[in-house]
Amino acid sequence: MKILVCVSKTPDTTSKIAFTNGNTKFDEAGVQWIINPYDEWYALVRAIELKEKDPSIVIHLVTVGLADCDPIIRKALALGGDEAIRINTDNSDSYYIAAQIAEVAKKGGYDLILTGKETIDYNGSSIAGMVAELVDAPYVSLATLFELNGTTASITREIEGGEEVAEVSLPVVVSCQKGMAEQRIPNMRGIMAARTKPLQVAEPAAIDALTSILSFELPPAKAGVKLVSPDNVAELVRLLHEEAKAI
């Protein structure tokens, strides 16, 4: 049984968001890079838990990015991935990225492909669905629980106003969110082992990018909070009703 976990490099959740080069590029000065939390805490850790139950499971990691992604890949290997593939490109178009991953997925013959539900930088939530389409597999999005029974997966996923439990035969593509697993810290043995685990760098396949980022903007600054005295709650209600028209 082979699992492919897709991971992405993102700025730490507390990073200051700013842009350079005439607002066309994310300002990386002082930014700490992490594995996208949804990819790490939920997709990767759940794959590792499955491998702990069944040691015959092999976990491959894939990321699409330049050499500055290698530290986060090594961390993912330290947590418990067996091998990693990095597709060497910095293109940000979701179709382009998904098509690169689909190439890897088709060659590798994976039973299960896991991603986070979205990245915390571009918030696209697109890659898993696109990969599923390109490899022609069923897709279960926003999964909160995942159990394996032989070649069948039982998956709980979020739907509007609740959740549903689905059974599906492998192979399947699943996007993961809170509930799947808990964050882990790599141990020293894992970190040492990760140094010698295979990290293959592949050049991207010839795929057309369908979108491009022209510029970034920061939201207009808030006008500032209007404070109301705790002894005059009626004034807050008046403001919400008459000024903000929110109630």
Added chain:
Amino acid sequence: MSVLIFADQTEGHIKKASFEVLSYGAALAKQMGTSAEALVLGTVTDDLAALGKYGVAKVHQVANETLNHVDAQLYAKVIAEAVTATGATVLVFSHTQTGKAVSARTAARLKAGIVTGACALPDTSNGFTVKKTVFSGKAFANISISSPIKVISLNLNSFKTVAGEGTAEVVALNVAVDASKIKITAINKIVGEVPLTEADIVVSGGRGLKGPENWGVLLDLAKELHAGTACSRPVGDAHWRPHHEHVGQTGVQIAPNLYIALGISGAIQHLAGVNRSKVIVVINKDPEAPFFKAADYGIVGDLFEVVPKLTEEIKKLHAST
């Protein structure tokens, strides 16, 4: 050439979020000088001709019961065929759980560029550029789509729903539907609560409430406002409230018209889940709470005294209007 809008339904009714995206698609079609048409999958009890009031000329329906349940694989195939059959060049979704599952998959099938989380009408004056939220609402990106067919998934509560007069022509669309490879064994809907992502008003509580036994003040306020209820991550992690109420970076991301935060300090990860709310009210006894910097209105005070008064005042307002 037309704008095709996916109007999502659940249990036979068109979802509220669909009215917003229909209005958006109709405005986009007008801007492009073309027609807006809707696509409905599955069987419905609502009168589809009435969707004309949101500005669509036609409603295409694939009335196959298999589609009453969302399977992204089947949906992508059917929607892609509908795009081809109608000759649409722009396809619009609402960025709901269904939209997230289906839009990207459909785009890949059509080899169409997609922008998800769009927050404004595209700029079509020179090319096709869509503004979207990035970095969990902390910034925007302007993204150009170069493919012949364009796909947009619109953030919830980011476009004004416009209901006017009008009746749409309802057209049956015959598309072959495969059997689903996914077997649904249970559906657990949360009953009696306003779904968080659809709520106009959300009242949310943090550690300042001190314990689950104190949630009464919050629930009373939420009830009076017909609001959804939410909580911060520490509250969810401590099991004071169910996990599905957790809003923030790793929880649910919401964009209601009004977000009222009670006893929440406003850590950056919490703001990432709520910063697209139109109006934010913060009630916290700590004047240094970072949330006040992101708020529109605030009260520095003891929430256990302030919130019951607030509920009373809102009751008075409701009684007088």
